[in-house]
Amino acid sequence: MANDRRAPNARASAATGNGLKLVLAWGFVGIPLAWGVIQTLVNAIKAFH
Amino acid sequence: MAFAFLTRYRTVAAPGYSRWLIPPAALCVHLCIGQAYAFSVFNLPMTKLIGITQSAPDDWKLTELGWIFSIAIFFLGASAAVFGRWVEEGGPRRAMFASALCWAGGFFLSALGVYLHKLWIIYLGYGVLGGIGLGLGYISPVSTLIRWFPDRPGMATGMAIMGFGGGAFIASPLSVWLMSQFSTPTHVGVGETFIVMGLIYLCFMMVGAAIVRLPPPGWAPAGYVPPVRSSKLVTTQNVFVYQALKTPQFWLIWWVLCLNVTAGIGVLGQASAMSQEMFKGQITAVAASGLVGLFSLFNMGGRFAWSSISDYLGRKNTYFVFFALGTVLYALVPHSGTIGSVALFVFCYAVIFSMYGGGFATVPAYLRDIFGTRYVGAIHGLLLTAWSMAGIFGPVLVNYIREYNITHGVAPAQAYNITMYVMAGLLVIGFICNAFVRAVDPRHYLKETERGGVAPAAAPAGE
Numbered sequence: 418m419a420n421d422r423r424a425p426n427a428r429a430s431a432a433t434g435n436g437l438k439l440v441l442a443w444g445f446v447g448i449p450l451a452w453g454v455i456q457t458l459v460n461a462i463k464a465f466h
Numbered sequence: 467m468a469f470a471f472l473t474r475y476r477t478v479a480a481p482g483y484s485r486w487l488i489p490p491a492a493l494c495v496h497l498c499i500g501q502a503y504a505f506s507v508f509n510l511p512m513t514k515l516i517g518i519t520q521s522a523p524d525d526w527k528l529t530e531l532g533w534i535f536s537i538a539i540f541f542l543g544a545s546a547a548v549f550g551r552w553v554e555e556g557g558p559r560r561a562m563f564a565s566a567l568c569w570a571g572g573f574f575l576s577a578l579g580v581y582l583h584k585l586w587i588i589y590l591g592y593g594v595l596g597g598i599g600l601g602l603g604y605i606s607p608v609s610t611l612i613r614w615f616p617d618r619p620g621m622a623t624g625m626a627i628m629g630f631g632g633g634a635f636i637a638s639p640l641s642v643w644l645m646s647q648f649s650t651p652t653h654v655g656v657g658e659t660f661i662v663m664g665l666i667y668l669c670f671m672m673v674g675a676a677i678v679r680l681p682p683p684g685w686a687p688a689g690y691v692p693p694v695r696s697s698k699l700v701t702t703q704n705v706f707v708y709q710a711l712k713t714p715q716f717w718l719i720w721w722v723l724c725l726n727v728t729a730g731i732g733v734l735g736q737a738s739a740m741s742q743e744m745f746k747g748q749i750t751a752v753a754a755s756g757l758v759g760l761f762s763l764f765n766m767g768g769r770f771a772w773s774s775i776s777d778y779l780g781r782k783n784t785y786f787v788f789f790a791l792g793t794v795l796y797a798l799v800p801h802s803g804t805i806g807s808v809a810l811f812v813f814c815y816a817v818i819f820s821m822y823g824g825g826f827a828t829v830p831a832y833l834r835d836i837f838g839t840r841y842v843g844a845i846h847g848l849l850l851t852a853w854s855m856a857g858i859f860g861p862v863l864v865n866y867i868r869e870y871n872i873t874h875g876v877a878p879a880q881a882y883n884i885t886m887y888v889m890a891g892l893l894v895i896g897f898i899c900n901a902f903v904r905a906v907d908p909r910h911y912l913k914e915t916e917r918g919g920v921a922p923a924a925a926p927a928g929e
Contacts (some may be wrong), residue, residue, distance in 0.1 A: 427854075435484040442490035442677060446497060446629070453635030457759045464756025 474557030479679035485614040487677055487685065492607030494674025495562055498667040499569060499603040500541075505535050505592070507641045511654045514581060526585055534593050536857075541597025543854030550847025551822060553602060554840075556608040558678045563602035566671035570778050572596025573664030580657035598628050603671070604630065604850070608830045609843035613681050616839075617690045620781070620831040624773025627827040631766035637663070697901075699782055703911040704838030708843045713906050715836050716901045722785055723829050723860075724852035725896035729792065729889040730822030732860035736868075736882070737761055737815060743878045744803035744811065757812065764816045765823040772824025773831065781832035782903055788821045789897035796890040800813035800883035826853075836906060847922015863888065 470476060471674065509531045516522040553561040575591025607626050615622035644662055648655025686692060693702060710716045732738070738754040749757070786900035795814040802810035834842045864885050871881040 421926065423772065434481065435487075439484060439486055441917050446490045446493040450493070450497060450629070450632050450634050453632060453637075453639065456639045457635050457763060461756035461759040464752045464754075464759070 467559075472557075472560040474555075474560070474680065477559045477678065477680050477683075478682055481682075483679055485681070488607070488611055488679065489625040490612045491562075491674045491679075492611055493629040493663050494677070495565060495603045495607060495671050496629030496823065497599050497633045497636060498671050499565070500630040501637035501663070502535065502538055502596075502600055503631070503634035504637040504641065505538070507638050508656060508659075511645060511656050511777070515654055515656065516859050517801040518652060518818040524583075525904050530585060534588055535739045537593030538597040538600060539857050540854055541594055541659035542600040542604060543850045545598040546847035546850040547601075548847075549598075549742065550605060550844030551841070552846040553606050553847065554609060554707070554842075557680060558606045559675050560677035561606035562671060562678060563600050565599045566607060566668055566675060567599070568595050568918025569599030569603060569671065569901055570664040570668035572599055573660045573667065575662035576655040577664070580660065580749055587867065600741045601847070601850070605847045607678065607920075608846050609839065609841075610678060610680060612830065612839055612842055615687070616692065617687055618774070618777050619774040619834055620784075620828060621770070621774040622743075623830040624770045627773070627830075628766055628769040628823075630826075631762070631823050634762065635666070635766070649747030653782050688906055692781065694731055699780065699905055701838050701905065701911075703906075703908070704840035705836075705845075705906055705910050706912055707841040707844040707848070709910050709912075710837050710841070711848065713837075713910055715903055716845070716849070718903050719832060719836070720828065720849055720852045721899040722832075722896055722903070723825060723849060724856050725826035725892045725899070726785075726788055726792075726822070727853055727856035728863070729796065729892050729896075730818065730825070730860070731856055732864040732885070733815075733818070734797075734822070735861055736849055736864055736885075741811065741815075742881050744882065745806070745808055745881065748806070748808055757815075760812075761815055761819045764819040768823035769827035774828035776828045776831060781835050782829060782900060784824070784828050785832070785900045786897065788825055788898060789893045790819060792893045793890045793897070794805065794819055796886045799886045800880075803879060803883075836903070838911075 498849040508565045512531055513528055514632060516525045519731075527852060549561075572592045572595040573594060576588045577591075579585065579587030579591055608623055611622040611626055612619045641659060641663065644659040645655045693700070705713070715718055738758050739752075741749045741754045741757055772784060779787070795818050799811060799814050802808075802814060829844060830846050833845050833849065835847050858891050867885045867888060868881050872878065
């Protein structure tokens with residue numbers, strides 16, 4: 418954050434925690450979405466064949 | 467207070483909270499409510515709840531079932547308009563929480579309707595309650611994302627609204643799979659599927675409500691310097707939600723959205739039939755269904771791509787591209803049929819669908835530019851009535867013109883030509899409306915004393 422005035426150690430640990438949260442959060446929404454998109458593409462390809 | 471965690475000040479982010487956690491929170495909601503686009507997978511099974519293998523006389527008709535989706539979309543627009551201010555002032559978590567309860571509750575009530583075989587319960591469940599969940603869920607993350615991404619508001623809202631387009635990709639195969647698991651030789655399995663989907667969506671949306679945060683007052687992304695003065699079409703001021711209704715800008719953007727969606731939605735439902743009739747012998751029914759899937763991907767991708775581009779191109783210019791390019795492409799579709807070019811047809815349709823989705827995703831940022839950040843969610847809610855209107859106009863217009871042509875002896879392959887030219891004409895009107903959009907008259911801006919903060923100053927940091 419631009420106006421974060423905490424100690425460097427606290428900032429580093431927050432950054433690590435954020436990294437894990439980001440992976441989990443994006444995985445939580447990204448995996449089902451990717452699965453749906455792949456299903457649609459597979460069906461579209463099947464239809465063309 | 468039992469629900470204190472839903473309050474606005476409890477939603478304010480602690481220092482160090484990453485803004486990149488907000489788009490997944492928004493996607494948790496939009497991916498779920500995007501199921502609405504896939505509701506049609508239930509239509510056919512619901513016509514066989516009694517007859518199982520084929521419709522019995524007491525089974526519901528497709529025409530009766532079609533109303534479920536229509537009611538839901540109507541209540542999407544209505545609830546977004548009515549509850550917009552409530553959403554804006556209560557914060558995103560309360561709205562997402564309410565949206566999750568309504569959306570999942572709609573599924574549970576519909577399961578009861580299937581169990582008792584009472585269609586009015588499904589109208590009330592999925593249509594009314596679910597529709598309110600749709601409206602609340604659709605607008606709730608928009609202003610939050612805009613506040614976290616003042617440097618790229620188009621991209622941020624595009625990510626969420628892309629989720630609404632993508633929700634159907636998950637819901638459609640999931641619904642079919644669940645129905646296959648619950649069906650027996652004497653039972654279709656729709657009710658159980660509704661219950662399971664309601665539970666999945668409830669959990670998924672609650673995760674979104676838990677993750678979502680508002681930025682602390684005065685927060686700005688690293689390196690971002692907010693403009694001191696309003697530029698020509700991007701204001702630093704705010705317009706109160708109901709004051710926006712008194713400005714010509716609101717109604718011009720209302721027509722911009724309505725015309726863009728009318729043209730898109732009109733041909734959206736006809737894509738399969740149109741491709742088969744225009745290219746008889748070249749495109750089969752199965753290939754047409756594959757094409758529709760492909761176009762849906764462009765619809766989803768366009769939401770993210772065009773709204774992100776609008777951050778660089780400007781909102782007004784992006785809509786100019788939609789209307790100018792759209793007019794050319796709609797007019798080219800009949801030509802593709804005349805010369806028998808499937809490739810040209812697919813290209814035109816793919817870009818048209820990307821711009822249809824792009825129109826939805828770019829409009830929140832357009833509203834933010836014109837009316838400011840403070841009430842953008844509520845104003846967006848009011849604007850969604852344009853969607854409800856387009857949802858009626860578009861399909862009716864296309865079906866009526868086609869029917870008129872067929873009854874007047876026009877061959878089916880050519881019956882869509884007039885439709886496409888009419889749609890191109892609508893886009894020309896949209897272009898003109900967009901051209902008239904100017905900055906809001908300063909007398910509409912909120913005065914300093916009227917302005918509320920993003921959160922009360924006494925909000926406990928990091929809570």
